[in-house]
Amino acid sequence: MGDARSAPDGVLVEAEALTRVYGEGETATVAVDGATFSVAEGEFLALIGQSGSGKSTLLNMLGLLDTPTRGTLRYRGQDVSGMDKLKRALLRNELIGFVFQFHHLLPEFTVLENVLMPALIAGSHAADVRERALETLELLGLSGLEGKNANQLSGGQKQRVAIARALLNRPAIVLADEPTGNLDTANTEAVYDLFRTINRELGTAFLIVTHDRTVAQRTDRIIEIRDGRIVGDVKNEFGRPARD
Amino acid sequence: MLPLKIALRFLRTSPVQSALIATGIAVGIATQVFVGSLITSLQASLVEQTIGSTPHVIVRAPDEAEPLKVTAAMLSVVQTDPRVEPGAVVPVRVTNALLTDGEDSATLALKGGDLGGLDAIYRLRERTVAGTVRLGKGDVVIGTTLAEKFSLAPGDSVALTLPDGSRRTLRVTAVVDLGAEAANERQAFVDADLPRSVLGWRSGEFAAIEAQILDPFDSTAVATDWRSRLRGVRVVEWQEQNADLLTALQSQASSSYMIQAFVLIAVALGIASTLAISAVQKTRQIGILKAMGMSDAQASRIFLWQAAALGLAGTAGGVALGYALLWGFSFAPVQFSIRPEPSFIALSASIGVAVSMASSIIPARRTSRVDPIEVIQGG
Numbered sequence: 001m002g003d004a005r006s007a008p009d010g011v012l013v014e015a016e017a018l019t020r021v022y023g024e025g026e027t028a029t030v031a032v033d034g035a036t037f038s039v040a041e042g043e044f045l046a047l048i049g050q051s052g053s054g055k056s057t058l059l060n061m062l063g064l065l066d067t068p069t070r071g072t073l074r075y076r077g078q079d080v081s082g083m084d085k086l087k088r089a090l091l092r093n094e095l096i097g098f099v100f101q102f103h104h105l106l107p108e109f110t111v112l113e114n115v116l117m118p119a120l121i122a123g124s125h126a127a128d129v130r131e132r133a134l135e136t137l138e139l140l141g142l143s144g145l146e147g148k149n150a151n152q153l154s155g156g157q158k159q160r161v162a163i164a165r166a167l168l169n170r171p172a173i174v175l176a177d178e179p180t181g182n183l184d185t186a187n188t189e190a191v192y193d194l195f196r197t198i199n200r201e202l203g204t205a206f207l208i209v210t211h212d213r214t215v216a217q218r219t220d221r222i223i224e225i226r227d228g229r230i231v232g233d234v235k236n237e238f239g240r241p242a243r244d
Numbered sequence: 245m246l247p248l249k250i251a252l253r254f255l256r257t258s259p260v261q262s263a264l265i266a267t268g269i270a271v272g273i274a275t276q277v278f279v280g281s282l283i284t285s286l287q288a289s290l291v292e293q294t295i296g297s298t299p300h301v302i303v304r305a306p307d308e309a310e311p312l313k314v315t316a317a318m319l320s321v322v323q324t325d326p327r328v329e330p331g332a333v334v335p336v337r338v339t340n341a342l343l344t345d346g347e348d349s350a351t352l353a354l355k356g357g358d359l360g361g362l363d364a365i366y367r368l369r370e371r372t373v374a375g376t377v378r379l380g381k382g383d384v385v386i387g388t389t390l391a392e393k394f395s396l397a398p399g400d401s402v403a404l405t406l407p408d409g410s411r412r413t414l415r416v417t418a419v420v421d422l423g424a425e426a427a428n429e430r431q432a433f434v435d436a437d438l439p440r441s442v443l444g445w446r447s448g449e450f451a452a453i454e455a456q457i458l459d460p461f462d463s464t465a466v467a468t469d470w471r472s473r474l475r476g477v478r479v480v481e482w483q484e485q486n487a488d489l490l491t492a493l494q495s496q497a498s499s500s501y502m503i504q505a506f507v508l509i510a511v512a513l514g515i516a517s518t519l520a521i522s523a524v525q526k527t528r529q530i531g532i533l534k535a536m537g538m539s540d541a542q543a544s545r546i547f548l549w550q551a552a553a554l555g556l557a558g559t560a561g562g563v564a565l566g567y568a569l570l571w572g573f574s575f576a577p578v579q580f581s582i583r584p585e586p587s588f589i590a591l592s593a594s595i596g597v598a599v600s601m602a603s604s605i606i607p608a609r610r611t612s613r614v615d616p617i618e619v620i621q622g623g
Contacts, residue, residue, distance in 0.1 A: 056621060065535065065617050086539050093537020100620050104532045108250075108257040118536045120246045165536075177620070 012172055012205055013039040018071035020057050031057040033228040042203045046216035047223050054228035055209050063175045064088040093122050097166030101178035103158040105150035112146035115164045136164045156187035173205040247542050251549035265518045269558025270565055272511030273596040276504050277566025281584045283500035287493050289580030297366050299454035300463045301481045311449035321473050322455055327466050332456035334361025337439035341404040345394050356436040365456045368420050374398050375418035379435045384414040387428030391419040406442045508599055515603035523607035530611050531619025544608035555600025559593045
């Protein structure tokens with residue numbers, strides 16, 4: 001068992017027969033059933049499935065918000081399946097960035113404070129990470145908005161602030177759950193492009209959960225889940241953006 | 245310090261709610277400060293009125309009809325006791341006298357003793373309303389009621405009939421207010437020699453040695469001590485003679501504690517329910533923070549800090565409001581003044597903050613149970 005923070009050997013996430021059962025006995029429901037797959041460092045992939053297919057449950061386990069009933073989950077070789085709540089919280093803070101369908105910004109705080117939050121939770125001083133936060137905001141085209149309250153922004157801006165927040169701790173992977181579900185076409189495009197840019201520039205892996213096949217088609221790999229089982233895992237050669 | 249920062253921000257972004265809860269704490273603490281100080285001062289005043297100007301411990305002969313033979317050794321035991329108020333020890337002799345003036349007559353208790361000692365216990369000079377207190381041969385100091393009843397003023401002469409049948413004419417040097425109607429009508433002070441000649445006692449013979457002590461509530465211990473050190477005497481003290489008063493004081497103290505306890509419980513319930521509502525309102529924020537990696541303990545501390553901040557602000561306001569109420573009360577037409585005890589105020593303030601902190605336990609526990617998954621998927 002290695003340390004999840006140690007140098008990567010190429011494989012970031014390994015899921016082995018990952019299973020999540022809710023309830024017991026006759027009322028037991030298998031939400032995810034024996035999911036086996038791996039995600040490489042810097043990979044850009046989509047997880048697709050209908051609603052109720054188990055994709056959110058799988059995402060929660062990958063995001064260390066939930067623990068599997070059976071099976072193994074490893075981050076950079078370290079088994080995290082049986083980890084206690086506190087250790088999972090620490091690892092989540094360090095390795096994983098979340099982008100949700102709803103921006104989930106803290107309305108009591110400014111844009112900059114929202115972006116700084118993951119670093120502050122990790123115990124950093126605001127002054128030490130302020131520069132990085134401003135850089136991240138710039139990367140996302142949000143310069144000049146840092147002093148605004150989160151409530152004063154447009155829907156697209158809010159989602160970009162949420163992305164900046166997810167990126168602040170320079171996570172190994174961003175788990176994005178229907179990140180463009182609430183955005184119009186133009187903003188959807190913009191967010192997708194941003195993900196690609198970040199993936200390329202920072203080497204951050206992206207796992208995008210979506211039911212929108214057009215979004216999924218633009219990733220490098222598509223995992224499909226149906227009734228809790230992985231029914232497809234294909235490389236998508238057409239998803240890569242053209243390189244000049 | 246992140247939980248503190250978040251706590252303060254939560255409080256600042258709900259100013260009305262924060263102000264209401266801090267005001268609730270302030271009113272509770274102000275009530276405690278006011279009621280507590282009122283009862284304590286009222287009790288001090290009652291004790292002062294009852295025994296402030298009377299001897300606390302009295303040494304007598306075993307048989308009250310017999311004189312007490314006062315020796316230098318006996319006086320030394322009493323005078324050198326560090327618990328005794330310096331100078332407030334006086335051997336006294338007491339005799340009755342009848343004052344008649346036409347149709348009116350009154351029985352007086354003449355207490356004879358050294359003016360210095362009598363003044364230290366009965367505060368004759370302090371309580372003088374007319375004349376100048378002097379207790380030379382043929383002088384008498386009388387109470388205000390008697391002076392009114394017989395229209396007596398300093399310089400007037402009074403003719404007294406004494407138990408031995410003799411008649412004496414004494415000169416009133418001062419009229420004093422002894423603080424109680426009965427004393428003002430009956431009690432009079434003369435030089436030590438007058439009762440001695442009436443009673444036919446020798447120079448070392450007295451009715452009693454009267455003493456006042458620094459802390460009146462030490463009287464039982466002092467009396468017990470003197471009983472073992474002085475042979476052939478009877479020692480009485482004010483507490484055994486005023487059991488009713490002590491019971492009343494204790495009942496009053498108990499009811500005061502009960503009022504204070506119920507006020508604190510009401511304050512605690514108020515804070516707990518408001519913080520619980522706040523915890524429900526902030527469930528989404530807590531869930532998001534937890535998704536980003538905030539631990540349960542850190543999340544719980546947000547509400548602990550909120551309670552601490554509200555407790556400190558509310559308590560500070562409460563102490564100020566309490567002092568304001570006490571100041572307002574100083575204009576009320578009552579016989580006593582309230583003196584707030586700093587130690588009691590400090591205790592009230594500590595209790596206020598502690599109760600606030602304790603009230604955060606429920607919301608803090610609720611917070612630690614918030615599941616980020618539910619919040620994230622709830623939208």
